[in-house]
Amino acid sequence: MSYEQPDARGHFGPYGGRFVAETLMGPLAELERAYAQARTDPAFQAELAADFRDYVGRPSPLYFAERLTADAGGARIYLKREDLNHTGAHKVNNTIGQALLAKRMGKKRLIAETGAGQHGVATATVAARLGLSCVIYMGAEDIARQAPNVRRMRLLGAEVVSVTLGSRTLKDAMNEAMRDWATTVDETFYVIGTVGGPHPYPVMVRDFQAVIGEEARRQFLEREGRLPQALVACVGGGSNAMGLFYAFLADAEVDLYGVEAAGKGLASGQHAAPLTAATGRGVLHGARSYLMFDEDGQIRDTHSISAGLDYPGVGPEHAWLKDIGRARYVAVGDEMALAAFHRLTRLEGILPALESSHALAYAHELAGRLGHEAAIIVNLSGRGDKDVESVAAYEEAKTCRA
Amino acid sequence: MSRIKGVFAALKGRRAALIPFIAGGDPALSATVPLMHALVRAGADLIEVGMPFSDPMADGPVIQMAHQRALAAGATTRAVIDQVAAFRRDDGRTPVILMGYVNPVETMGYEAFACACRAAGVDGVILVDMPPEEAAEWRACAVREGVDTIFLLSPTTPAERLAVIANASTGFLYYVALKGVTGASHLNVADAAARLAAVRASSALPVGVGFGIRDPGSAAEVGRFADAVIVGSAIVERMAAKDTIDEVLADVEVFVRDLRAALPERASRTSS
Ligand SMILES: Cc1ncc(COP(=O)(O)O)c(C=O)c1O
Numbered sequence: 001m002s003y004e005q006p007d008a009r010g011h012f013g014p015y016g017g018r019f020v021a022e023t024l025m026g027p028l029a030e031l032e033r034a035y036a037q038a039r040t041d042p043a044f045q046a047e048l049a050a051d052f053r054d055y056v057g058r059p060s061p062l063y064f065a066e067r068l069t070a071d072a073g074g075a076r077i078y079l080k081r082e083d084l085n086h087t088g089a090h091k092v093n094n095t096i097g098q099a100l101l102a103k104r105m106g107k108k109r110l111i112a113e114t115g116a117g118q119h120g121v122a123t124a125t126v127a128a129r130l131g132l133s134c135v136i137y138m139g140a141e142d143i144a145r146q147a148p149n150v151r152r153m154r155l156l157g158a159e160v161v162s163v164t165l166g167s168r169t170l171k172d173a174m175n176e177a178m179r180d181w182a183t184t185v186d187e188t189f190y191v192i193g194t195v196g197g198p199h200p201y202p203v204m205v206r207d208f209q210a211v212i213g214e215e216a217r218r219q220f221l222e223r224e225g226r227l228p229q230a231l232v233a234c235v236g237g238g239s240n241a242m243g244l245f246y247a248f249l250a251d252a253e254v255d256l257y258g259v260e261a262a263g264k265g266l267a268s269g270q271h272a273a274p275l276t277a278a279t280g281r282g283v284l285h286g287a288r289s290y291l292m293f294d295e296d297g298q299i300r301d302t303h304s305i306s307a308g309l310d311y312p313g314v315g316p317e318h319a320w321l322k323d324i325g326r327a328r329y330v331a332v333g334d335e336m337a338l339a340a341f342h343r344l345t346r347l348e349g350i351l352p353a354l355e356s357s358h359a360l361a362y363a364h365e366l367a368g369r370l371g372h373e374a375a376i377i378v379n380l381s382g383r384g385d386k387d388v389e390s391v392a393a394y395e396e397a398k399t400c401r402a
Numbered sequence: 403m404s405r406i407k408g409v410f411a412a413l414k415g416r417r418a419a420l421i422p423f424i425a426g427g428d429p430a431l432s433a434t435v436p437l438m439h440a441l442v443r444a445g446a447d448l449i450e451v452g453m454p455f456s457d458p459m460a461d462g463p464v465i466q467m468a469h470q471r472a473l474a475a476g477a478t479t480r481a482v483i484d485q486v487a488a489f490r491r492d493d494g495r496t497p498v499i500l501m502g503y504v505n506p507v508e509t510m511g512y513e514a515f516a517c518a519c520r521a522a523g524v525d526g527v528i529l530v531d532m533p534p535e536e537a538a539e540w541r542a543c544a545v546r547e548g549v550d551t552i553f554l555l556s557p558t559t560p561a562e563r564l565a566v567i568a569n570a571s572t573g574f575l576y577y578v579a580l581k582g583v584t585g586a587s588h589l590n591v592a593d594a595a596a597r598l599a600a601v602r603a604s605s606a607l608p609v610g611v612g613f614g615i616r617d618p619g620s621a622a623e624v625g626r627f628a629d630a631v632i633v634g635s636a637i638v639e640r641m642a643a644k645d646t647i648d649e650v651l652a653d654v655e656v657f658v659r660d661l662r663a664a665l666p667e668r669a670s671r672t673s674s
């Protein structure tokens with residue numbers, strides 16, 4: 001299969017592109033040039049590789065989850081342990097790359113949006129390390145439900161700005177970050193946290209996250225002497241999924257599953273599953289993709305127990321992979337994700353992020369369906385320390401209602 | 403000749419056109435048509451009406467809140483177009499420009515939207531998050547229906563893009579005078595004047611200047627060199643501070659009259 005996406009202007013088929021106000025067009029072209037240079041510069045790649053090894057702790061292990069496998073009663077389940085990365089999630093792969101680029105471009109200030117706070121922490125971390133100033137935009141609702149990460153960002157020296165307009169979640173944080181960038185373009189580098197936004201972000205973030213799949217493919221081949229039957233990853237904007245999938249795109253025999261948040265159920269409308277529900281395609285935050293909006297094109301409020309998946313859009317490359325049938329997209333609701341959160345914690349001694357718990361929930365079901373001969377890889381995109389308080393609060397509230 | 407062309411031709415060499423902005427449906431749909439007429443009475447030469455969007459990324463808090471009020475009051479893209487049609491029943495002369503974001507327009511469909519605009523008497527459209535590179539399909543529909551597409555220029559627009567944008571635009575060009583969002587106040591008039599000279603070298607279209615013009619003083623300064631002076635947040639902000647629609651109408655009319663009075667007349671007159 002030949003897969004040459006995106007085109008020169010950042011289109012994945014009809015998706016992607018660069019839908020931003022004119023003020024950002026020049027800076028995006030500048031970023032595109034700087035990234036094109038860095039991408040083929042051995043010095044940049046060497047610096048990135050060294051940071052991945054010495055600062056992030058890569059390669060992350062591919063762990064065979066024996067008791068989880070027994071519980072699911074089918075395919076062997078391997079976990080790609082992005083939760084063991086420095087700062088506790090895959091997000092740091094991307095922020096290291098973008099921060100190195102910011103340094104090359106002479107930018108003195110990093111800004112970012114964050115939902116779960118993992119991308120905010122990963123951005124604040126690289127900013128501290130490089131001595132750059134850092135502002136993180138975060139929805140007021142997410143600030144409340146991911147409090148530990150807010151404290152971490154502040155310890156790292158970042159200013160965390162609470163966004164109180166709109167739905168007060170990731171979408172609104174991204175609006176505010178774009179407004180900041182339009183105002184401060186000369187000195188600021190906008191570190192987008194997922195494979196979304198205007199070109200070149202989707203391709204750049206994919207490239208920085210692709211290390212996940214490159215390692216996993218090699219590790220799995222060493223371990224099993226063949227390729228896995230399937231890959232499973234959660235999809236908010238889609239960066240950990242794209243990172244895992246990319247090295248396997250040409251391996252047609254490997255099934256790719258992206259797991260969105262079904263929240264309170266697709267039928268309830270209270271979800272964050274634009275690909276699975278396939279309610280429409282539209283333009284938000286600089287790119288065309290699947291998107292959740294009403295009959296007038298107004299963006300819908302979303303719901304997920306997981307702040308990192310609580311977003312009405314999705315990266316344009318996933319839209320394309322869905323349309324060409326290379327990847328399949330499914331959705332898992334709050335309750336199933338919570339059950340998977342507890343299951344992994346109790347069976348394997350690993351506390352997963354609520355985001356990753358969506359992938360774990362689907363993988364459990366899938367492994368049960370596949371035979372014992374099969375093996376699958378789940379991207380354990382992050383650790384769940386940040387979710388301990390909010391899971392407790394959620395379950396307490398449920399007991400009270402019951 | 404289109405209404406937009408006609409207005410700029412009539413004002414050429416005399417003074418800058420005044421283009422006030424209001425958000426359609428703010429504070430209520432029923433206020434939009436009376437507001438448009440009040441703007442004309444106060445001396446507006448063209449009128450810009452915002453189409454509501456849930457996520458107005460290029461707008462500061464004042465216009466964000468206006469969009470939220472409008473949406474809460476039931477405004478939609480279609481409803482705003484309907485207000486223009488109602489305005490047109492009593493005013494066949496003043497050009498009306500709709501300004502908004504791509505998603506609601508795409509949801510309606512470019513074809514249907516362009517057609518509805520023509521039927522309602524909308525003269526031009528600004529889609530903030532649609533640069534010329536992504537606009538081929540929309541422009542084809544707009545041209546077919548005789549609706550102008552006004553693209554934005556900004557202080558960050560590289561020289562080589564000026565011509566691309568100028569070639570894609572019809573009606574006039576909109577120079578965003580500062581790096582930032584609507585409602586910002588760090589306007590540098592000398593910079594804007596210098597940039598405008600460069601823009602004029604790549605295009606014969608009239609050039610309007612907006613963002614950061616907040617009062618008669620700044621309108622007067624920009625009015626010395628721009629073909630049009632565009633004022634948005636300063637108007638919307640005053641509206642938000644009033645309690646009743648009658649107060650809003652009265653206050654806006656006084657404010658816009660002051661803006662208009664501040665625009666300098668130019669010495670050289672062209673005979674029409
Ligand atoms: C651990 C973890 N996984 C997944 C996500 C979702 O992002 P993406 O779909 O870009 O991987 C987040 C986002 O905050 C996260 O923190």
